[in-house]
Amino acid sequence: MFITVNGSEQKTDIKTVMQLHDLSFSDYDVTILNGYQISEDFELKNGDQIYFGKKNVFPNSKELEMLMAARHTPFIQDRMRNATVGIAGLGGLGSNIAAMLSRMGVGHLIIADFDTVEPTNLNRQNYYVDNIGERKTDATADILHNINPFITITKHFIRITADNAADIFGECSVVCEAFDSPSEKAMLVNTILEKCPYTVVVAGSGMAGTDDSNLIRTEKKFKNLYVCGDNTNSAKPGMGLMAPRVNICAGHMANAVVRILMD
Amino acid sequence: MKINGQNIQIVSGAKLADILFSNGYDKTKICVELNGNIIPKKNYESVIVKDEDSMEVVNFVGGG
Numbered sequence: 001m002f003i004t005v006n007g008s009e010q011k012t013d014i015k016t017v018m019q020l021h022d023l024s025f026s027d028y029d030v031t032i033l034n035g036y037q038i039s040e041d042f043e044l045k046n047g048d049q050i051y052f053g054k055k056n057v058f059p060n061s062k063e064l065e066m067l068m069a070a071r072h073t074p075f076i077q078d079r080m081r082n083a084t085v086g087i088a089g090l091g092g093l094g095s096n097i098a099a100m101l102s103r104m105g106v107g108h109l110i111i112a113d114f115d116t117v118e119p120t121n122l123n124r125q126n127y128y129v130d131n132i133g134e135r136k137t138d139a140t141a142d143i144l145h146n147i148n149p150f151i152t153i154t155k156h157f158i159r160i161t162a163d164n165a166a167d168i169f170g171e172c173s174v175v176c177e178a179f180d181s182p183s184e185k186a187m188l189v190n191t192i193l194e195k196c197p198y199t200v201v202v203a204g205s206g207m208a209g210t211d212d213s214n215l216i217r218t219e220k221k222f223k224n225l226y227v228c229g230d231n232t233n234s235a236k237p238g239m240g241l242m243a244p245r246v247n248i249c250a251g252h253m254a255n256a257v258v259r260i261l262m263d
Numbered sequence: 264m265k266i267n268g269q270n271i272q273i274v275s276g277a278k279l280a281d282i283l284f285s286n287g288y289d290k291t292k293i294c295v296e297l298n299g300n301i302i303p304k305k306n307y308e309s310v311i312v313k314d315e316d317s318m319e320v321v322n323f324v325g326g327g
Contacts, residue, residue: 089327091327092326092327093327094327177327178327179327180325180326180327181325182291182292182322182323182324182325183291183292183323185292185323185327186291186292186293186294186323189294189321189323190294190301190303190304193294193301194301194303203321203323204326204327205321205322205323205324206324206326207326207327208325208326221296221319221321222294222296222301222319222321223296223299224301225294225296225321227321229324231322231324232324233324233326234324234325234326235325235326236325241326241327246326246327
């Protein structure tokens, strides 16, 4: 039987994961079997991937990459690593989608925004007080690389228009529409669907206020368009954008991206 | 014709732009797929819809 232990394949006659732990990795605290952290014992099977890790020890770069990959379900990780995904707008939706996709290990993220971080963003956007005044593209890239140093990020500090959208996002298999205004949303979605026939768009529509979480859903609307949101609750005076529903919608969008990449 | 799965009555020779307007859509905030094909905004005035057409309209609301 062949198994992979901390990244190296080996032949073994050992019967269970915990026997392997006790024999060679007894001072390791974390055991991950095929992407899932276990505390009880499992019988070893041919092809198993096992990682043993230590808590409170800062890993070197190679160990870090291996340990992060350990938590990814193996066949999903290959798809993520080879994908290029665009994020248009780095506000409440985009900054949070970017963080989730970097945690997923999406290999190349193309991020675009023309704005800088300001204090009123912090109620829902994935920034910190330290980021105030920075370009959102720079702040997001720093945060993403602090989450996952092993992904490539391409930054565009520019306002996306019908003239530049296809050039910026043309190589993406999926583009997330994460703008604020409905006419900008429509502009981006129309432009990508018209000019990039092999690109799928995931858009957000309706996530303001504190209405029922379960009204937010993911729907396939067109051949190459998914829309996430409640389709109703527009941001306006008296109904602002707040972290929980914006994050729920961002989670829908990020998972839609993952499902499209797995398809 | 059908809009988002619902049957609506149209006059023969109607333009896509007129159908969108009469059904309350603001053309700056929508995307339109007609019989599975995305319709560029610049063609809304020239496309003539027919009884057998099936159209999907996505109407965006603000926030993101």
